[in-house]
Amino acid sequence: MKFLCQVWFDTAEISNISEEDGKRLTADSIVNDDRLRASGHLLEAQALRAPSTAMTVSVRDDKMSVTDGPFAEIKEHLGGFVLIEARDMEEAIRIAATFPVARYGRIEVRPAYSIKEEC
Template structure:
C-alpha cells in the first residue's frame, strides 16, 4: 500500500540552527531518500518552497479568488512530502519515524486512496 508522509516543519525551531546545521538536514533527507530507494520503499519525494511563496485558490459560488500564502494557525507548515510503498501502516510509521526532519516538526502518515471514475 502507498502512504504519503506530509512533512511539517517548525520554522522557529529550524531558524535557530546555523546554516551548516540546516544544510546537514538537507543532506540527511537526501541520504534518507537513498535508504528508501535501496529498500524498495521509495516512490517519490519533494520539498516545498516556503509558505510565503504559496497562493491559495478558491472557487466559491462561481467566483474565483486567490490569497497569498496558505491559511495557517500553527507553528508548523507543510514543507514537503514523500510517497512510499509499505506493507502496512505499522511499517509506514516505522519508516516515517526514521525521517531526519521528524526532529524539527512532525510527519503526518496518510494512506493514499484510489479515485476511480463512477458511471453517472
C-alpha cells in the same frame, strides 16, 4: 499500500537552525531518500518552499479567488511530503521514523488511495 508522509515544522524553530545543521539535514535526507528508493519504499519526496511563497485558490459560484499565503495561519507549516509504499501502517511508521527531518519536525503518516479505485 501507499502512505503520504507530511513533514510539519514549527515555523519559528526551523527558521532558527544553523546553516551547518541545515546542510547536514539536507545531506542526511538525500542519503535516506536514496536508501528508501533502492528498497522500493520511496515513491516520491519533495520539499516545499516557505509558506510566504504560497497562494491559496478557491472557487465559489464559478468565481476564482486567489489570496497570498497559506490557507490557515498556524505556528506550524507543511515543509514537504514523501509518498511511500509499505505493507501496513506499522511499517509506514517505521519508515517515517527514519526521516532525518523528524529530528526537527513531525511526520504525519496517512494512508493514501486512488479515487478511481474507490468508485
